Amino acid sequence: MGDFDYKKFLKEERLKEHVSKNLEKLNSKYFDELIPSQGKCDTLEGEMLRAINRIIYRYYNDGDIFYRGYGIETAGPAESFLTGSSEIPQNLRSQFEQLLDPNQFTNEYEEGGKEYEHNIEEVLNIILTYIQSKEGNYTPNSEDMLDFDPNFEDDEEDEYEEDEYENPWYDQDEDEY
Numbered sequence: 001m002g003d004f005d006y007k008k009f010l011k012e013e014r015l016k017e018h019v020s021k022n023l024e025k026l027n028s029k030y031f032d033e034l035i036p037s038q039g040k041c042d043t044l045e046g047e048m049l050r051a052i053n054r055i056i057y058r059y060y061n062d063g064d065i066f067y068r069g070y071g072i073e074t075a076g077p078a079e080s081f082l083t084g085s086s087e088i089p090q091n092l093r094s095q096f097e098q099l100l101d102p103n104q105f106t107n108e109y110e111e112g113g114k115e116y117e118h119n120i121e122e123v124l125n126i127i128l129t130y131i132q133s134k135e136g137n138y139t140p141n142s143e144d145m146l147d148f149d150p151n152f153e154d155d156e157e158d159e160y161e162e163d164e165y166e167n168p169w170y171d172q173d174e175d176e177y
Helices: 006-011 021-034 044-062 076-084 090-099 107-112 114-133
Strands: none
Touching (some): 044 076, 076 090
């Protein structure tokens, strides 16, 4: 699971379709300043911004949700970093934990996504506000969000697991199809 091209995402203006204009402008500014084209960021603030952008990107481009299905693999590590990195100040982690708690999303969310969309935008807002408050005095970063294990497991069983899959055309006696 490699890095995706955030800069391409921003240039294609997909983010503009989903977050407010002010957040998009700030996101673009700090994104260019703090996030390299590949790999982890040199600053904690950049890695936080990289993480929320990954969650946003995976949701709006592919429908991935960090706690469900394939989203556990694609966006789960970013959520895990935001809620679990000891490098992130506790007050921010607490806010992220509250906003990204899947237990708060209703069945309406499962259909329409409005609560999820609101909350990931709010996390983006918190991160951008925090970055602004640093006034360029950023914290060195030693962690890569992709090194974090997702906080959630997929409860759907793969219907084609090798041990359970029986092919009706397979003749065990002749060991061929």
